[in-house]
Amino acid sequence: MSDTVIKVENIAKKYILAHQQQERYKSVRDSLTKKLKLLEDKLRHPGKKQLNPEREEFWALKDVSFEIKQGDRVGIIGRNGAGKSTLLKILSRITEPTKGRINIKGRVASLLEVGTGFHPELTGRENIYLNGAILGMGKKEIQRKFDEIVAFAEVEKFLDTPVKRYSSGMYVRLAFAVAAHLEPEILIIDEVLAVGDAHFQKKCLGKMEDVGKEGRTVLFVSHNMSAVESLCSRGIYLDCGCLGLDTSPQAAISRYLENAYALADNVLLANRTDRNGSGKVRAISFRVFDAKYKEVSSLQSGKDYYFEVGYLNYTEKALSNVVFSFDFFDEKGNTVLLFRTNFTNSNLNLNAKAGYVRCKVSNLALANGLYRFSVFISHADQEILDFIQDAAYITVDGGDFFGTGSSGLPSHCKILAKSEWLSVDSYELET
Numbered sequence: 001m002s003d004t005v006i007k008v009e010n011i012a013k014k015y016i017l018a019h020q021q022q023e024r025y026k027s028v029r030d031s032l033t034k035k036l037k038l039l040e041d042k043l044r045h046p047g048k049k050q051l052n053p054e055r056e057e058f059w060a061l062k063d064v065s066f067e068i069k070q071g072d073r074v075g076i077i078g079r080n081g082a083g084k085s086t087l088l089k090i091l092s093r094i095t096e097p098t099k100g101r102i103n104i105k106g107r108v109a110s111l112l113e114v115g116t117g118f119h120p121e122l123t124g125r126e127n128i129y130l131n132g133a134i135l136g137m138g139k140k141e142i143q144r145k146f147d148e149i150v151a152f153a154e155v156e157k158f159l160d161t162p163v164k165r166y167s168s169g170m171y172v173r174l175a176f177a178v179a180a181h182l183e184p185e186i187l188i189i190d191e192v193l194a195v196g197d198a199h200f201q202k203k204c205l206g207k208m209e210d211v212g213k214e215g216r217t218v219l220f221v222s223h224n225m226s227a228v229e230s231l232c233s234r235g236i237y238l239d240c241g242c243l244g245l246d247t248s249p250q251a252a253i254s255r256y257l258e259n260a261y262a263l264a265d266n267v268l269l270a271n272r273t274d275r276n277g278s279g280k281v282r283a284i285s286f287r288v289f290d291a292k293y294k295e296v297s298s299l300q301s302g303k304d305y306y307f308e309v310g311y312l313n314y315t316e317k318a319l320s321n322v323v324f325s326f327d328f329f330d331e332k333g334n335t336v337l338l339f340r341t342n343f344t345n346s347n348l349n350l351n352a353k354a355g356y357v358r359c360k361v362s363n364l365a366l367a368n369g370l371y372r373f374s375v376f377i378s379h380a381d382q383e384i385l386d387f388i389q390d391a392a393y394i395t396v397d398g399g400d401f402f403g404t405g406s407s408g409l410p411s412h413c414k415i416l417a418k419s420e421w422l423s424v425d426s427y428e429l430e431t
């Protein structure tokens, strides 16, 4: 087909992971962090095949095929580790697929991670020319675009500074400006917008929309579902390296959210292996109750809830001064709320066998949205007993925190807080 610009046929990508065995660790803390990281990685990816402890084989992409037509704006979504960046790296020819073929028609500009595409020793100005040349543009053509790029990136003052001296924000601004303005036929962007501030993110989304309107092709990886929904005309959902769905952005987003729930629902905390900590105490269940002790599956702002974790104490001794911490993360992974016993001097005593810990939260101050919930248990801040990062997914849907029917601005801010306003004519304030 003549309007097909990208054709991906049965691609797969295998990584061989090499673990060093006899590494000397600098400190106990380093050693622990490293072990936890390995454990987490292993538990997160049960599909990884163990060849021997030092060599591990892992398929980051498995038999993925699709076609992209000129002018498609494709949002690629999926959980962490689903293979999104690997796919973009293959399409940008930064890495080769282990199996399968790709065919690309047109000039590709890609913005993958902070760092790719720019030469650190060269100045901002030199990098603009270098990137233009890589894209096959002549000097005149680049000159024509130069001022626009610099203005967009807001780096006028630093044009003659080597980019290795740039802050990560400046770096991404310039990299984005170059990729988007040098008129590529295909623009590939991986999650970089997360680095910039809100003002710049907005500008980037606007620019990507323009690029799309000009009939150029955009591939966009993001965890920001609202950006994917507003920007993209098509959605690809990757699930553990497989093509889960190739459809409308709305349908791909729904599948992504459904799977997030399913994952949390299907696995009892007791059976979860993706956890860190000594394991002397383990969280085995998680439930939420409303003020009348009725179990609920979604929450509403402004209401009161009990968050309950059941635990098993494997030490078989009563423990005192145990810290429990429940963290809520938004869709972008920012911690938005943190309930922790030691903030309120309420560290807990646990009995020698098993029991429940309940945390009462009044007047829930969260706006509508999907949240990830993590459980952290430690003993007197000395030893991590149990830590499950993805303990559950929770939605806040509706409610009346303000008592006015307003739900706040969930896409703008997740925390709700009441405020009192008044207008004064002069500073004759009461004393």
Ligand SMILES: Nc1ncnc2c1ncn2[C@@H]1O[C@H](COP(=O)(O)OP(=O)(O)OP(=O)(O)O)[C@@H](O)[C@H]1O
Binding pocket: 015, 016, 017, 045, 058, 060, 078, 079, 080, 081, 082, 083, 084, 085, 086, 087
């Ligand atoms: N160079 C590499 N060597 C070994 N494993 C890798 C390499 N690059 C990626 N992986 C692994 O491949 C899997 C897919 O990684 P990828 O970066 O494509 O995921 P992603 O969907 O972009 O995730 P995220 O949302 O966290 O960015 C992960 O498990 C990752 O650890």
Ligand SMILES: [Mg+2]
Binding pocket: 084, 085, 086, 191
């Ligand atoms: Mg990635």
